[in-house]
Amino acid sequence: GNSVTQMEGPVTLSEEAFLTINCTYTATGYPSLFWYVQYPGEGLQLLLKATKADDKGSNKGFEATYRKETTSFHLEKGSVQVSDSAVYFCALRNDYKLSFGAGTTVTVRA
Amino acid sequence: DTAVSQTPKYLVTQMGNDKSIKCEQNLGHDTMYWYKQDSKKFLKIMFSYNNKELIINETVPNRFSPKSPDKAHLNLHINSLELGDSAVYFCASSQGDRGYGYTFGSGTRLTVV
Numbered sequence A: 001g002n003s004v005t006q007m008e009g010p011v012t013l014s015e016e017a018f019l020t021i022n023c024t025y026t027a028t029g030y031p032s033l034f035w036y037v038q039y040p041g042e043g044l045q046l047l048l049k050a051t052k053a054d055d056k057g058s059n060k061g062f063e064a065t066y067r068k069e070t071t072s073f074h075l076e077k078g079s080v081q082v083s084d085s086a087v088y089f090c091a092l093r094n095d096y097k098l099s100f101g102a103g104t105t106v107t108v109r110a
Numbered sequence B: 001d002t003a004v005s006q007t008p009k010y011l012v013t014q015m016g017n018d019k020s021i022k023c024e025q026n027l028g029h030d031t032m033y034w035y036k037q038d039s040k041k042f043l044k045i046m047f048s049y050n051n052k053e054l055i056i057n058e059t060v061p062n063r064f065s066p067k068s069p070d071k072a073h074l075n076l077h078i079n080s081l082e083l084g085d086s087a088v089y090f091c092a093s094s095q096g097d098r099g100y101g102y103t104f105g106s107g108t109r110l111t112v113v
Helices: none
Strands: A003-006 A011-014 A019-021 A023-026 A032-038 A044-050 A056-059 A062-065 A075-077 A086-094 A097-100 A104-109 B004-007 B010-013 B019-025 B031-037 B043-050 B053-057 B064-070 B073-078 B087-094 B108-112
Touching: A003 A086, A003 A097, A011 A019, A019 A104, A023 A032, A023 A086, A032 A062, A044 A062, A097 B043, B004 B087, B010 B019, B019 B031, B019 B087, B019 B108, B031 B073, B043 B064, B043 B073, B073 B087
Parallel strands: A011 A104, B010 B108
Antiparallel strands: A003 A023, A019 A075, A032 A044, A032 A086, A044 A056, A056 A062, A062 A075, A086 A097, A086 A104, B004 B019, B019 B073, B031 B043, B031 B087, B043 B053, B064 B073, B087 B108
């Protein structure tokens, strides 16, 4: 079956620090991979996606590359801001079903 | 215009009651979903409908019953509410192709007392 494993949080950083959240997956076939972000009290928003191996998704300074050989889709941002404080979810989709990792809470301090 | 809207946003009710949560999408998507998010933020899919047909039905108590009157609406009815049903319930919609992500509603926080 499909599963997503992401690094446990919480993660606390200072403003302008480098952020990496690790994500690995297990899947049959050729899934698409996603990162979602959930700000406090809100729903989930799509942050970026990649639909095939070696694709790089990017948005709002965040990047992730679909690595088939290591079954990974790590999220990175070079310089975080306080406004990046949120819960980040890695997810994969085969067919209709989107399967999520457990989420990583990120807090950025000024 | 809100793409995926759910009502109500908050729902506080007593054990044993029956309640419904409504969801509507105006994106023209053909597939809709219900997810449950627990207190640790873990997201679990409950149901999915594609063009009014049930296609995903995870291990969910049969007190939960989805209904899709048309492809733009997917409602969730819960009978005999229990304390453990307290959670945030998210509706989402998508196109059927795996390359599409989901668009989520803002959630309904259900508290059973």
